[in-house]
Amino acid sequence: MNNLSRTDITGTVLEIQRWSVSDGPGSRTVIFLKGCPLHCPWCANPESQDRRVQMAIFSTRCVRCGACVRECPENVAIPAAEGAFGTDNCTGCGNCIRSCHGGARSWMGEEMTAGEVVDLVKKDMVFYRKSSGGVTFSGGEPLTHPQFLGEIINRCMDLGIHTAVETCGYFDWKAAEKTIAMLDFIMFDLKHMDEATHKRLTGVSNRLILENILKISSFGIPMVIRIPVIPGVNDDEHNIRATAVFVRDHLPQAIGIEALAYHRLGVNKYQALGIEYPLGHIEPPSDSRMAALRKLITDTGVPSITADNDYDAQLVRSRLKSTPKHLTKDGPDNAQT
Amino acid sequence: MNTMAAERVTDRRQTPEPTVSGARRKALMEQFRKAKPAICMERTLAFTNSHKQTEGQPVILRRAKAFRAVCESITVRIFDHELVVGTLGNGHRLGVLCPEMSWSWLKEEIDTITSRKAEPYQFTDENKKLFVEEIVPYWRGQSLEEFCLERMPEDHKNIGIGTGIMDTEMKWRSGVGEITPDHQDILFVKGYSGIKNEALDQLRQLDNLSRENQEKRDFYRSMIEIAEAMITLGKRYSTLAESLAENCSDPVRKKELLTIARTCSNVPANAPASFIEGLQMVFFVQLGCLLAESSPAFNVGRFDQFMFPLYQADIEAGRLDRAEALEQIECLWIKLSEIFWLLTENGAKYYAGYCGFQNLTLGGRKRNGRDATNEVSYLALEATANVGLHQPSVSVSIHPETPDEFLIEVCRLARRGNGMPAIHNDIIATQMMMYKGLPPDQARDWNGLGCVVPSTRKVSEWTYAGQYNMAACLEWALNRGKSRKTGQQFGLETKDPATFTSFDDLLESFYGQVKKLIKTGYETTIIQQLVHQESVPRPFFSAMVEGCMESGKDLTRGGAKYNAGPGWVVVGCADTANGLAAIKKIVFDQKKTTMAELCSALDNNFEGFEELRQLLVNSPKFGNDDDYVDNLQVELADFSDREFRQYRDVLGLPFHSAIMGLTFNIPTGNSLGALPCGRFAGVPLAEGSSPHPGTDISGPTACIKSLGKMNHENQPGGTLLNLKFLPKAVEGERGLYGLSALIRAYFELGGYHVQFNVVDARKLLDAQLHPEKYGSFVVRVAGYCAIFTECTKEVQNEIIRRTEHCAL
Numbered sequence A: 001m002n003n004l005s006r007t008d009i010t011g012t013v014l015e016i017q018r019w020s021v022s023d024g025p026g027s028r029t030v031i032f033l034k035g036c037p038l039h040c041p042w043c044a045n046p047e048s049q050d051r052r053v054q055m056a057i058f059s060t061r062c063v064r065c066g067a068c069v070r071e072c073p074e075n076v077a078i079p080a081a082e083g084a085f086g087t088d089n090c091t092g093c094g095n096c097i098r099s100c101h102g103g104a105r106s107w108m109g110e111e112m113t114a115g116e117v118v119d120l121v122k123k124d125m126v127f128y129r130k131s132s133g134g135v136t137f138s139g140g141e142p143l144t145h146p147q148f149l150g151e152i153i154n155r156c157m158d159l160g161i162h163t164a165v166e167t168c169g170y171f172d173w174k175a176a177e178k179t180i181a182m183l184d185f186i187m188f189d190l191k192h193m194d195e196a197t198h199k200r201l202t203g204v205s206n207r208l209i210l211e212n213i214l215k216i217s218s219f220g221i222p223m224v225i226r227i228p229v230i231p232g233v234n235d236d237e238h239n240i241r242a243t244a245v246f247v248r249d250h251l252p253q254a255i256g257i258e259a260l261a262y263h264r265l266g267v268n269k270y271q272a273l274g275i276e277y278p279l280g281h282i283e284p285p286s287d288s289r290m291a292a293l294r295k296l297i298t299d300t301g302v303p304s305i306t307a308d309n310d311y312d313a314q315l316v317r318s319r320l321k322s323t324p325k326h327l328t329k330d331g332p333d334n335a336q337t
Numbered sequence B: 001m002n003t004m005a006a007e008r009v010t011d012r013r014q015t016p017e018p019t020v021s022g023a024r025r026k027a028l029m030e031q032f033r034k035a036k037p038a039i040c041m042e043r044t045l046a047f048t049n050s051h052k053q054t055e056g057q058p059v060i061l062r063r064a065k066a067f068r069a070v071c072e073s074i075t076v077r078i079f080d081h082e083l084v085v086g087t088l089g090n091g092h093r094l095g096v097l098c099p100e101m102s103w104s105w106l107k108e109e110i111d112t113i114t115s116r117k118a119e120p121y122q123f124t125d126e127n128k129k130l131f132v133e134e135i136v137p138y139w140r141g142q143s144l145e146e147f148c149l150e151r152m153p154e155d156h157k158n159i160g161i162g163t164g165i166m167d168t169e170m171k172w173r174s175g176v177g178e179i180t181p182d183h184q185d186i187l188f189v190k191g192y193s194g195i196k197n198e199a200l201d202q203l204r205q206l207d208n209l210s211r212e213n214q215e216k217r218d219f220y221r222s223m224i225e226i227a228e229a230m231i232t233l234g235k236r237y238s239t240l241a242e243s244l245a246e247n248c249s250d251p252v253r254k255k256e257l258l259t260i261a262r263t264c265s266n267v268p269a270n271a272p273a274s275f276i277e278g279l280q281m282v283f284f285v286q287l288g289c290l291l292a293e294s295s296p297a298f299n300v301g302r303f304d305q306f307m308f309p310l311y312q313a314d315i316e317a318g319r320l321d322r323a324e325a326l327e328q329i330e331c332l333w334i335k336l337s338e339i340f341w342l343l344t345e346n347g348a349k350y351y352a353g354y355c356g357f358q359n360l361t362l363g364g365r366k367r368n369g370r371d372a373t374n375e376v377s378y379l380a381l382e383a384t385a386n387v388g389l390h391q392p393s394v395s396v397s398i399h400p401e402t403p404d405e406f407l408i409e410v411c412r413l414a415r416r417g418n419g420m421p422a423i424h425n426d427i428i429a430t431q432m433m434m435y436k437g438l439p440p441d442q443a444r445d446w447n448g449l450g451c452v453v454p455s456t457r458k459v460s461e462w463t464y465a466g467q468y469n470m471a472a473c474l475e476w477a478l479n480r481g482k483s484r485k486t487g488q489q490f491g492l493e494t495k496d497p498a499t500f501t502s503f504d505d506l507l508e509s510f511y512g513q514v515k516k517l518i519k520t521g522y523e524t525t526i527i528q529q530l531v532h533q534e535s536v537p538r539p540f541f542s543a544m545v546e547g548c549m550e551s552g553k554d555l556t557r558g559g560a561k562y563n564a565g566p567g568w569v570v571v572g573c574a575d576t577a578n579g580l581a582a583i584k585k586i587v588f589d590q591k592k593t594t595m596a597e598l599c600s601a602l603d604n605n606f607e608g609f610e611e612l613r614q615l616l617v618n619s620p621k622f623g624n625d626d627d628y629v630d631n632l633q634v635e636l637a638d639f640s641d642r643e644f645r646q647y648r649d650v651l652g653l654p655f656h657s658a659i660m661g662l663t664f665n666i667p668t669g670n671s672l673g674a675l676p677c678g679r680f681a682g683v684p685l686a687e688g689s690s691p692h693p694g695t696d697i698s699g700p701t702a703c704i705k706s707l708g709k710m711n712h713e714n715q716p717g718g719t720l721l722n723l724k725f726l727p728k729a730v731e732g733e734r735g736l737y738g739l740s741a742l743i744r745a746y747f748e749l750g751g752y753h754v755q756f757n758v759v760d761a762r763k764l765l766d767a768q769l770h771p772e773k774y775g776s777f778v779v780r781v782a783g784y785c786a787i788f789t790e791c792t793k794e795v796q797n798e799i800i801r802r803t804e805h806c807a808l
């Protein structure tokens, strides 16, 4: 690491995941940033909600050596096997993590400089080239780190790396505007169209989100709208149709809607953080239910994006900066073939 | 063929309604599943009886005559629904014994062979009696095995037999195998009558009977015997098909039988004149290979290249449509799965799953550098997906101009989760062949051999002379040459590790051990090559490789136009690199422990040293794009190459190195104590050049980057990367593009081979518990395919254990 990147602007990175084929066009490196203004109970990355670095505890890896207990200056650490950890007296000195031989304790999140992030992103250049892929920023809400993000994207632009963001749409427009303008691709979550329900579910109103999406749309950046389908929460036909109609009528820039089936793969993360899983009773939607909802979307006149969609065709379009197609019945779906 | 476009005779997306339904495939598969693998003694008996009558004659001629006696006498059988026919004797799924190579193993295992866990064979009491009373007495003292063991010095035997440190069993107990018939320039051009006529011509041209010419005369006479043998075998099938047709009441089947009769009256005697004749020719030759010497790696070669002209001619003449061609290919695939290489109990443990390593290559480039993909390439992929059995071992060759469409189809097949096909980098394979000494145009025409070895129909070589356990050398460097498991002094008595003051001290001791082990390996191979030359020349194979007919010399004596030196396989490369990196980091960089403490931790298999073990486990591991350890892996591979290259074989050719390897990682791991990478005693080692299972935790791109740093070109016996995915990670069209981009990227980085296991661990665990639910569930085991439920538990666990790259 050179000195220049040491003095870089920093941000809290939760995780960097290499080789994802489902977070934007081509093969991608996904950068998860910490901190989210929403608190959705179905969140698969609960460790991303808090902006601060947190400690995770993996009980099965604990070898009960007691090193953490011995090394903790505050006398608050307990062996991972003996339960979750979440004490306010912890100063975050990290002694217990460094001394843990079992790898049972780790920080969730790390302060990184933009330079460090880009160095990691660069490692997979050959894979982006071969797949027309790039880097995707996820979270948390990446656009709540507009400066940090802007710096990384700037450097990626210099390197010719395609950039995309996964956003919940809840961020300060003024602060994020410049950063957004540099993006090549946007994946925008619309969780519920009804303001009251949205507030009940996520803790915030959707008004800012809808305002932001309209503003983004005016930038002409290719965009996919994502709906996390949570049975019994937002999967009623009324909501799905309302979302599709909104997309059809107001977002000419959108390539389509990607309905994502809720999954429970985040469960063990809740355990590691010592939080109870709030959606214990909800089953993931069936394939047939998902198919029905996707049909509803296409019936409204909006293409439904699935793993079988050719993202790459859209990427080529975004590179050529061609005028996006309006979402008429013979819109992008046919244009792809 | 003039244009590339013309090689797609039909557009697959616009295939008209299929003319065949797949019912034949289903019926054949049903027959296949019902048939139990068995040992047939017909070949053994005929071969032995012939030898009784030819005592005193030149060895090569005796072997050729014995082969002819086999082809004239074994039972010929045609089963219902078959379009491609032939068996190794009286039965359906058969293997044959070559007592001239080794009989002792079967004698020892005679009581367990039908009941053993891994690959049991049916073996009738009558056959057992025949074997003990007729076969064994004749070959006692006369087999390749006995000749080799008699010549090997005690030291070499102590370290090289049954130790898991060095192994050459496939060359002292079995024929060489490892060859690709030259269909393109020999068999599909002149057939066996052509070969016979050439031999007759050559005989006539011998103007004097000098010593050299006497040997040539023996050789040409052998060629005639071989050709007659194959011609006879074909004629016998033709006659059988005709008589079956006569008594057949079903008019459809009758017609098919008459076609079979016609086909077998033309091939293998003559060049095949139609697509089906080409397929039948291929199968007759595969039968001949196994009857001549029951060994692994008789490759079909570049199937799409030599079959395409026949396909095109039939299509254009309206004699064949695409669906029929597909059905015919499927028939061949099932036949290739029926015949197998007989395994010892030990071999069966590690070469899992009735596997013959009949490698078949698709795609690649032509000699003029143009892309060689054609319609038959696609048909072959489709047949492989439809049949879903473990043979042939399909390889594909990918180069920058391979059509994306083909690569996507390759990925679609790979994603089915049975580990096929093996995906190779055409460019690197070509360079490997050049490193083995072939000129560029020949090198470009390479084909896959066995599991992942680049070879060609033009070359004669021992691609797998043996394997050595590199991690053992690390163990010895840390234990003054002694095995941690048994205490035996296998290696050099190097310095006391407690006295190492730098990493270089360790490297010096370690490389000293490697040098010594490699030298022992080299000497062992020389002994074995000499015995092969003297006692088991290869007339059958000499007939199908260019150069032998011209030179009048057998393959074992360098008769082929191109020869390459023997290849030795490194096992445990990643474990060694990881171990060295861990010591470098923990002992010398961070000074968190001492050499003495480390050695006692290893002595105690880490019992009481868990904290130290964790430090070792968490130090850099190969497969995570970390130069700290990746550099060591590269250095180790390069060292192995340099060491072998300095030695010459009996023909004066340089040895070479490889990092591939079947399931060698299991016995080699078994022989070792704890290793400084944090691995416990007895645990299997890394597979080929892949990372150690479970230690590549940074995702497939990091793993590929690590592998990409190696000089694959200087491991011309092949390198192997096994990536396992859960289905979720590669679903949809996106998943296919993702996989294809991974392949393109790995190959751009200079990687040679990659294969994918796309399975979910639960399915594998279930298959382990309920084999009956997964009849022919095929999983690629380290470079070749086997039926999962027919693998031993150890191999099954190994498959499950491999890192699961999962991008959920």
Ligand code: SF4
Binding pocket: A071, A072, A073, A074, A075, A076, A077, A089, A090, A091, A092, A093, A094, A095, A096, A097
């Ligand atoms: S981070 Fe420091 S204060 Fe907190 S538990 Fe660990 S050792 Fe104690």
Ligand code: SF4
Binding pocket: A061, A062, A063, A064, A065, A066, A067, A068, A069, A078, A079, A080, A081, A096, A099, A100, A101, A102, A103, A104, A105
């Ligand atoms: S240091 Fe780690 S392994 Fe040891 S008791 Fe604490 S959590 Fe468990």
